[in-house]
Amino acid sequence: MMEAQKYVWEGAIPLQIHLHESEVTTLPPPLPALILAPRIGYLPLLIPHIKPHFNSTLPPGVDTVWFEYKGLPLKWYIPTGVLFDLLCVEPERPWNLTVHFRGYPGNILIPCEGEDSVKWSFINSLKEASYIINGNCKNVMNMSQPDQVELWHSVFNAGNLEAYLKVSSKLKLGTAGHEYSANLNSGSFVSRQSTGDTDATGQVKTGRVPVRLYVWGVSEDFDDLEDAPQIDSWDKISYINRPVEIHGEEGKCFTLLDAVKSLLPEHFQYKSLTNEESSKEEGEDEQKVPSEEGGENLSEDVESCYPSDNAEVKLVRIQGIEPKLEIPFSWVVHNLMNPEHFLHICVCLKVSQVKIPSDG
Amino acid sequence: MDISSWDGTISLAEFHVAARALVEKWKRVSSASPPWSWVSCPKQPWVASHEVSVEGYLSLENIILVSIKEEHDELLSFPQKEETSCSDKEESIDIATLVQSQSDRDEICYYDLHIVYSASYRVPVLYFRVYYSDGEPLEFEDIKKHLPAHSAKTLLDSKWTFITQEEHPYLKRPWYKLHPCGTGEWMKLLFQGDVSLARNGAAIEVYLISWLSFVGQVVGLRIPYEMLNQL
Numbered sequence: 001m002m003e004a005q006k007y008v009w010e011g012a013i014p015l016q017i018h019l020h021e022s023e024v025t026t027l028p029p030p031l032p033a034l035i036l037a038p039r040i041g042y043l044p045l046l047i048p049h050i051k052p053h054f055n056s057t058l059p060p061g062v063d064t065v066w067f068e069y070k071g072l073p074l075k076w077y078i079p080t081g082v083l084f085d086l087l088c089v090e091p092e093r094p095w096n097l098t099v100h101f102r103g104y105p106g107n108i109l110i111p112c113e114g115e116d117s118v119k120w121s122f123i124n125s126l127k128e129a130s131y132i133i134n135g136n137c138k139n140v141m142n143m144s145q146p147d148q149v150e151l152w153h154s155v156f157n158a159g160n161l162e163a164y165l166k167v168s169s170k171l172k173l174g175t176a177g178h179e180y181s182a183n184l185n186s187g188s189f190v191s192r193q194s195t196g197d198t199d200a201t202g203q204v205k206t207g208r209v210p211v212r213l214y215v216w217g218v219s220e221d222f223d224d225l226e227d228a229p230q231i232d233s234w235d236k237i238s239y240i241n242r243p244v245e246i247h248g249e250e251g252k253c254f255t256l257l258d259a260v261k262s263l264l265p266e267h268f269q270y271k272s273l274t275n276e277e278s279s280k281e282e283g284e285d286e287q288k289v290p291s292e293e294g295g296e297n298l299s300e301d302v303e304s305c306y307p308s309d310n311a312e313v314k315l316v317r318i319q320g321i322e323p324k325l326e327i328p329f330s331w332v333v334h335n336l337m338n339p340e341h342f343l344h345i346c347v348c349l350k351v352s353q354v355k356i357p358s359d360g
Numbered sequence: 361m362d363i364s365s366w367d368g369t370i371s372l373a374e375f376h377v378a379a380r381a382l383v384e385k386w387k388r389v390s391s392a393s394p395p396w397s398w399v400s401c402p403k404q405p406w407v408a409s410h411e412v413s414v415e416g417y418l419s420l421e422n423i424i425l426v427s428i429k430e431e432h433d434e435l436l437s438f439p440q441k442e443e444t445s446c447s448d449k450e451e452s453i454d455i456a457t458l459v460q461s462q463s464d465r466d467e468i469c470y471y472d473l474h475i476v477y478s479a480s481y482r483v484p485v486l487y488f489r490v491y492y493s494d495g496e497p498l499e500f501e502d503i504k505k506h507l508p509a510h511s512a513k514t515l516l517d518s519k520w521t522f523i524t525q526e527e528h529p530y531l532k533r534p535w536y537k538l539h540p541c542g543t544g545e546w547m548k549l550l551f552q553g554d555v556s557l558a559r560n561g562a563a564i565e566v567y568l569i570s571w572l573s574f575v576g577q578v579v580g581l582r583i584p585y586e587m588l589n590q591l
Contacts, residue, residue, distance in 0.1 A: 075527070110525045110534045120520035127541055128480045135367065137541045210480070217404065234532055238404040241529065242479040266404065 004335035008319050009161040011039035013084050015046075016094035019054045020068070023101055026057040034094065039081025039319060040338055042118045043067050043074060045156060050099065064104035065112075067097050072232055073105050076112050077121045082344040085317040086214050086237070089348075090225040108234070119152050122340050129210040129341035130173055132243045139171045155339045164339055173341050207246035209333055210342045213263050214239055217351045218314065225315075228348070240264075246329065256332050257325035260313060260347055267311035267349065315348035363563070368548030369482035370567055372414075378484075378568040379418050379475070385569060390584040396420045399474075401530045417487075417530055418475040418568075425471050425506075425580040469498055469506060471579060475568070476529050483543040484568060486575050487528055487535040500525070503536070508580045523578070538578055547571060 017033045024030065033053040035046055047065050067074040069087055074097070078086075088095055104111070112118070127137040143151070147167050154164035215238040222228050231237060244259045261268035316322060319336045337343040370378065379398060386396050400416040474487040490498045490506065504512050514522050521539055528535040550570055551563060573583045 107533065110527060116520075120524070124521070124524070124539070131541060132480050136545075141541075215404065239527075239529075239532070240403055266402070 006161060008336060008338075009038075009040060009164075011081060011320060012036045013039060013080060014094040016096050017046075017050055017067075018096065018098050019057065020098050020100045022103075023054075023059055024057055025059050030054055030057050032096075033099075037080045039079065039084075040155060041080050042076055042078075042122075043080055043083075044076045044112050044114060044118050047114070051101075054099070054101070058101050061102050063101045066100050066104055066109060068100065069095075069097050070230065070232065072234070073108050075109060075234070076118065077110065079338055079344065081319060082212075082214070082338075082346065085320055086216070086346045087231055089228040089231070091320075115156075119156075122152065122155065123148070125340040125342060126171075130171060132208045132210045133173050133341070139173070143167075143171070168339070168341075208243040209246060209259075209329070210337075211244045211259070211263065212239070212241055212342050212344045213260070213347060214345070215264070215347045215349055217311075217349045219351055221350060244329070254329050255326050256316065256323060256329050257313065259329040259332075260316060260325075260345065264311070264349070267351070268309050310352050312350040312352075313347060314350045315346075317346040318344065363551050366548060366551070368544035368546070368551070370564065371482065372477055372479065374564045374567070375477040375484060376414070377564050378566075381565040382418065382568040382572065385587060389586045393584075394420060394423055399530075403530070415530075417477075419472070420474075421472040423471050423473070423581075424468055468493060471581075473579070473581065474528070474535070475572075478540055481540045481543060483540050483547065484571055484575075485540045485543075486538040486578070487526075488538075488579055489535050500536075506580075508577065511578045511580075538575060543571070543575075546574070550574070 013036070015033075015035050015037045017035065019030055019032075021029070030053065033050045035049055037043070037046055044065065051063075051065075066076070069083075072087065074083055074087075084091070084095055123140070127140045130137045130140045147170065150163060151167040154160040154167065216231055216236055217238070218229060240263050242263055244262055246254050246259075313325065316325060318332065321336075323332060323336075333343050383396050383398060386393075396418050397420075398416055399419045402415050469490050469492055472489050472491075475484045476487055477483075478485045490503050492498065498506070504515060507515070511523075521541075523536055523538055525534045526537040527533065547567070547570070569583070569587055572581070573588055576583055
């Protein structure tokens with residue numbers, strides 16, 4: 001099990017970074033910069049390495065660095081590996097990106113103040129994951145300063161899995177329903193800290209798993225990834241930030257496909273196993289706010305709107321691989337999650353052209 | 361709802377109940393002010409908005425939040441840069457002359473407030489943006505000057521964990537977001553500390569109103585007293 005995690009940590013994407021032509025002031029123009037970008041890293045962390053390469057040609061002004069792929073500004077707070085899996089459908093190596101040092105598209109991208117912004121975006125995500133798993137963020141908030149620094153450095157220098165595991169085990173973020181955790185803890189160097197983790201495993205209160213789902217829809221089938229339509233706008237991607245709720249059912253395995261479908265109730269009849277009382281009624285289209293009773297059970301409501309599955313999962317990509325959809329979700333989470341304890345899943349969905357009835 | 365064992369969070373379904381209650385009560389109590397409204401907005405662009413009414417957020421837009429004078433005075437004690445950006449605008453923008461402005465700081469700005477449900481924290485989250493009358497958004501430095509003094513101070517102490525710019529979950533554009541990680545905890549305390557709330561079985565209906573009475577203070581939004589009075 002350790003091995004998969006190690007692959008994730010060592011995973012990197014070769015980038016060929018071109019300076020945008022509008023910022024080239026010298027002749028001949030600078031050659032593109034080649035750099036290996038860790039999958040679990042973030043693009044702004046590469047800036048100190050590529051800046052010297054382009055420094056001499058830049059026009060006067062203050063740096064506000066951003067990256068772009070085929071005209072699409074890249075969101076810096078999404079891990080580099082996820083951007084690649086999502087936007088470079090037919091993987092190209094090296095991945096050709098364009099860097100800008102001027103003209104930050106502040107209307108699309110959140111401002112980035114360099115490493116500090118990235119670090120806090122990471123820590124805030126870690127807090128969010130902690131809240132999802134444990135119902136509070138205390139362990140993250142109360143992390144000692146040295147631990148916080150070490151945790152960040154282990155990610156920043158991507159590759160120091162050992163240091164990461166040492167610190168992150170203190171956060172007690174063992175996720176729910178993971179029969180694989182025991183194996184994980186039996187790894188030689190973590191076993192020293194494993195007592196806490198094992199305890200946490202036994203104490204899991206909820207079955208909530210931190211997931212960030214990136215969905216792009218296609219209406220026409222394609223056989224070859226080369227024929228897949230280019231994602232040229234963030235508006236074409238649906239970003240779903242909602243925990244997956246695992247409801248363990250005796251003798252049944254909760255698979256990756258179950259997890260994906262549970263996050264897309266508009267498309268899949270997912271049988272929720274919660275015991276929340278339900279009282280179905282009106283599904284008026286123009287309803288602005290569901291009424292008291294109407295809001296009582298959302299999944300029921302949605303299901304009633306969609307009599308049957310109206311979409312097909314074409315492609316699921318996590319950490320650069322396309323796992324079988326039948327594999328246990330807990331395995332996927334444990335081995336393929338990012339260091340901020342979120343599992344990032346890229347999904348291509350084929351949505352049927354059929355008009356979806358709005359009233360069941 | 362049993363308050364004693366409640367963790368202060370609500371489900372998405374409960375958020376919808378509370379949202380409707382807020383919209384209706386606000387309309388009833390403060391009919392003079394702009395109304396809160398529910399914006400239905402599907403997460404997926406290929407699903408037409410009328411087909412799914414469960415996704416969306418509460419919205420109160422184009423409102424003017426006037427900071428209290430003494431709060432401004434307190435604010436002045438913080439080191440501030442000269443407000444050159446504001447005066448630039450006044451020169452270049454005609455409409456600014458319509459605004460009675462003793463100083464740049466007092467130029468009228470407008471707030472859009474959105475309340476979005478966070479499935480991670482299981483609580484409402486406030487997103488907001490601030491702009492001048494011509495639609496030009498304020499820089500964060502300028503927004504800070506408009507925030508009540510207590511908010512500005514918290515911002516100094518916790519730059520990264522109080523208000524940060526983040527992507528609006530529905531509009532996918534940078535908005536300011538109030539961090540929600542403590543919300544459940546203080547909502548629990550709030551409800552436990554209030555006998556009438558604790559007794560009241562319909563506490564979900566007042567959840568957002570109570571929440572807004574606290575969170576609104578961060579940007580200087582004052583809840584009409586009757587809203588709370590008639591809980």
